[in-house]
Amino acid sequence: MLVSKSNGYSLVEVLIAAALGSIILITTQQIMQWQKGAQFRAVSSAQFILGGQAVSYQFFESLNQTIASSVQNPQSNCFIFPTQSGGSVGFRVRNSQLQHNPMTLDCSGYGWQSLTDKTQFEVQELMVETRAPSVSDGASKLFITLIISRVTKNGVQEQPFKRSITIFS
Structure with a gap:
């Protein structure tokens, strides 16, 4: 009777170990x-x-x-706010961006600058409501909602900012 001793591993054992690893x-x-x-x-x-x-x-x-009681809305998503210094400032949503014009009288003029970057998010809507000054305190109120969104793998993510x-006049 021949007895053989094997040192090492068989091919099957090596393949099983490699597969498990x-x-x-x-x-x-x-x-x-x-x-x-x-995390991303x-x-x-x-x-x-x-x-x-930030925006x-x-x-x-x-x-x-601004003077809240005299806000003009000549076009949708565009608002002209008279300032206390006698000028006016405009804000509008165009091409999914919030734009600002520090010295405008209408929504179609020149000098509009974008405050947002479409690669970061898109501005969906700008809503402004005013409440005339009350007789008791002379305070005007602006109710402002700015809605931004972005497209994700799971759909559209929206975020409203309200203030x-x-x-006081």
């Missing part, structure tokens, strides 16, 4: 890619909201020197 590596890689994707989506969503907040803050701050501004 490959499965573990592929699973680990998929988990890491999923985590990176989740969270950062992207935060950038969208922060970008919208809306700039927009709302520029309205602090009411009280202006």
